[in-house]
Amino acid sequence: MNERILITGGLGFVGSNIALAFKNGFENLNVVAFDNLHRRGSELNIPRLEAAGVEFVRGDVRSKIDLKSIGPISFLVECSAEPSVLAGKDGDTSYLIDTNLSGAVNCAEKCRECGAPMIFLSTSRVYPMKPLLDCSISERSTRLEFSKDQTVAGLSEFGVSEDFPMSGARSLYGGTKYAAEIMLAEFAHAFDIPVVVNRCGVLAGAWQFGKADQGIAAFWTAAHTFERPLKYIGFGGSGKQVRDILNIKDLLTLLFKQYHDPARFAEAGPLNIGGGLECSASLLELTEICRSVTGKSVPISPEPETRYADIPVYVTDNRRVSSFCGWTPTTKVEDTIREIHHWILSTPEGAKLFGLTPSK
Template sequence: MSAILVCQFALRRSLFNGVVSSVDGSRVPWASGSRRECNSLHILITGGAGFVGSELAVRLSEKSHRVVVMDNLVRRGSESNLERLARHGVTFVHGDVRNPEDFENLPSGIEFVCDTSAQPSVVSGYSNPVFDITNNSLGVVRVLEYARLNRCPLIFFSTNRVYVVDRLLELPRREGATRIEWDAEAWKKLPVESRARGFDPAHGISEEFAVDGGQRSIYGLSKLIADAACQEYAHAFDMPIAVNRFGVIAGTGQFAKLDQGWVVWWAIAHYFRLPLKYIGWNGKQVRDILFLEDVCALVELQMNQMDRFRGDIFNLGGGAENSLSLREGTQLLERKLGHGTTITSEDAVRKADLPIYFTDNRKAAKMLKRHAKVTIDERFDRILEWIRLNEASLKSRYGA
């Protein structure tokens, strides 16, 4: 098989059995994190100053890993995470994943890559689609190239928004007192050949659900391109890559806003009595929630078995047992705070929005031997405590 001479790295890289050949002919394997339990690795986290990336960086640094984060700090609030990262010995590099020259500023010896960089708002994608696609798609290809040339296993943070909204809307559902539910009885009555693949009314949406045909949002499109690129690179270059399709992620330290991070935004708005609005479905729309502690724990488990993965896809979410409607979130917060806030309702549904989604976690649970452990009730207690401890700064940030 032909080789590619890459002078910058002084390596002749062969696309054979996942190895490269050095100039002197010796064979160089993939970085050690792909083959054994990773006791201490030099890890790059792109988008590492953001909500998820910064928490993952701190967690990994506490496990004796050397961590470098690269971030362009375009997300409001991400700069406030830099002090905490520095306290934990995490190296910060200002850079943009869209710019290949920014990768040249990274320290040498990186052994593992976690790509958490993204423009994460579904709503924002419609106002600036080119930014979504260049950042979320082209940016990931830049990260893949960096990982390929440096022989690094890669974990990519994808999204459940890759699944086709039109197919999701076709699933039978019914309206309950506080939430919309998938209708198991109506599902059973459908002819087997008419039932959507990758769906179970009790467990939710699995990795086999449709990604072709119909809308998924501009954001979803941008992540689907990146998702597919990761799978293709894994097979083309025998790269150890895991693709995680996350749903709603929430936790303390999240600078949430109306169009992204709704769980923490709902808590902040109730705490400061800021006005809210149910947009579509009268507040009965349902999502499952995966809390940040579980995200980090699942990623750490994957890091220890990367030799098993070649573009493997995992749906990671809170699952049916950790699902919540907006109305139920309102009731929970009113009970915990002893007060509510003004909430209006709008019938119009946002483009590519869904009345119900929760994740079928069974593949990940079987392979990684772990389920989500943090419950909604205890996590809301922690979120509210975080708001109390940071009341002054949050009040200023949100104009409360």
């Protein structure tokens, strides 16, 4: 059998980019994108994936039968999720838990049956919130930043490393992903399957159907492109909260390395993967970048109250993965925004991709 890689959540932002990159990057590799079309916009990926020779299977990770129906695979990348940090806060947690936790375990079960290695797209949200709220943060003119004088293990001016303490609440979303990591580690140990875990910070790039609560770079760029008003929500409404932003293409270069040597990466344990300090921005800074790239300004109103599970600063300390395999992010935030802007304008559906109607 030719190698056959299954990408669960394969019509999502991350999954569709991975499916295409693997299809184009490896001759004779069969790539299957498996998705239940839960995410608005995911269906728009079907034609471009099929045109590239990716097989699309409509199915649900919550269903072992759906996963079984795919047949033998030689590798699995688990990208399906309800990825919003606000998910479940309305009290309806079933979809979140069944997809993010049980779905990930079902994927591990599929790997056990097929003897296939797995890469799991985890999140920086596995790190508990309290130390990130209580730590020492300095306020600069356009951003907040981690101070040099940190007392929490794994926290420094470079960001959050893998040594960060793990006890405490981390959001319902983060809880499902951390619980999945724990179960996957058990599957890896009990059944000798290599499971690579990437704890990603904010990811961004073309083909991300961004919303206010997930996919902020695409959402901010689209709002500028189509001149829709925005809000600085939380932390006093100053817009100084900071995230690092990793371009999806940078993630892909790492995934290729991991695909070639999953056992070695699995052995390394969970790795923090993100844009790092060099590729980070506050909302205020993101606004300036969007203005410069799109040539448009939009009204932005402050909403001082901080929302559930929000944190003021998250920057990935990438030093472990860098020293482990030489990988570092290369794409600056401005280039990522330019790429997203170009994609929005060059895609016929334009504003509709974001559930927007152009204001003019």
